[in-house]
Amino acid sequence: MMSLNVYYIDIVDLTEVVADTDDPDIYWMKDLMLYKEDKKVLLHGCWLTESIITAGQILLRKENQNIGGLQPTILSENFQFSIQKEEFVQILYVNNSHWLTISSIGCPKGTINVYDSLSSNGLSTRTMRVIAGILFVTDQRKITINHIDVQTKSNFSDCGVFSLAFATSLCQGEDPSIISYISYQLRDHLYKCLENRKMLSFPRRSRQRTARSGHQTSFNIYCECRLPQYGSMITCERCEEWFHKKCVVAPNAVWKKGNTIQWFCKNCS
Numbered sequence: 001m002m003s004l005n006v007y008y009i010d011i012v013d014l015t016e017v018v019a020d021t022d023d024p025d026i027y028w029m030k031d032l033m034l035y036k037e038d039k040k041v042l043l044h045g046c047w048l049t050e051s052i053i054t055a056g057q058i059l060l061r062k063e064n065q066n067i068g069g070l071q072p073t074i075l076s077e078n079f080q081f082s083i084q085k086e087e088f089v090q091i092l093y094v095n096n097s098h099w100l101t102i103s104s105i106g107c108p109k110g111t112i113n114v115y116d117s118l119s120s121n122g123l124s125t126r127t128m129r130v131i132a133g134i135l136f137v138t139d140q141r142k143i144t145i146n147h148i149d150v151q152t153k154s155n156f157s158d159c160g161v162f163s164l165a166f167a168t169s170l171c172q173g174e175d176p177s178i179i180s181y182i183s184y185q186l187r188d189h190l191y192k193c194l195e196n197r198k199m200l201s202f203p204r205r206s207r208q209r210t211a212r213s214g215h216q217t218s219f220n221i222y223c224e225c226r227l228p229q230y231g232s233m234i235t236c237e238r239c240e241e242w243f244h245k246k247c248v249v250a251p252n253a254v255w256k257k258g259n260t261i262q263w264f265c266k267n268c269s
């Protein structure tokens, strides 16, 4: 019953948004697709919306055309980020309402840095899949993640503000791990940056932060798509590489329990 109610509310909200989009009065800054709702979110200390994160990334992209990534975060929903072969900065939506920043700046191939104001736990399988999709590493069997020690947020709702602060520092060639941001000024600063259509360095203390050394994790990637394990997988009898069911053509029988049919990948058959 509960889930039905939630579904119903979702539908109603969506209809309202669609019906309102022609009304110029709902915009805060139409060129950045920011609504008055977003302004409220920013001013009232709420968890940042996808539109605010995307607007910040649009401005960073405009000023830093030598840096890749900064793609609209909504693309991660269906794993639609495009592959980045050059150095990039990207904000990601991860594990239940959390924003963090990843970057390949200064990283060897197949490695990325994660800047997470929640100094969290590991990455979800879904996030690993998103990251592997952006990197598309063809000549290595794993992806290495450097979890960089950065300043942690002081409250639940500031992860988005920090993710944009980290992204801005990275675009400006700075190392976020040694910056001691002034937490309570970040939101106002972001507000002004958006209104002025220019991302400037986020307020920080003059004294550098002492970063602890971060830690490193890694995950394996497989198949022609070079993504981590998900769903049913099959192994090639010759090269012993694993492949996703979604990515290969194989007779139905090989997916059945107790299968004895040998299967060979495209390269080996």
Ligand SMILES: [Zn+2]
Pocket (backbone or CB within 6 Å): 222, 223, 224, 225, 226, 227, 243, 244, 246, 247
């Ligand atoms: Zn695959």
Ligand SMILES: [Zn+2]
Pocket (backbone or CB within 6 Å): 236, 237, 238, 239, 240, 241, 264, 265, 266, 267, 268
């Ligand atoms: Zn093979």
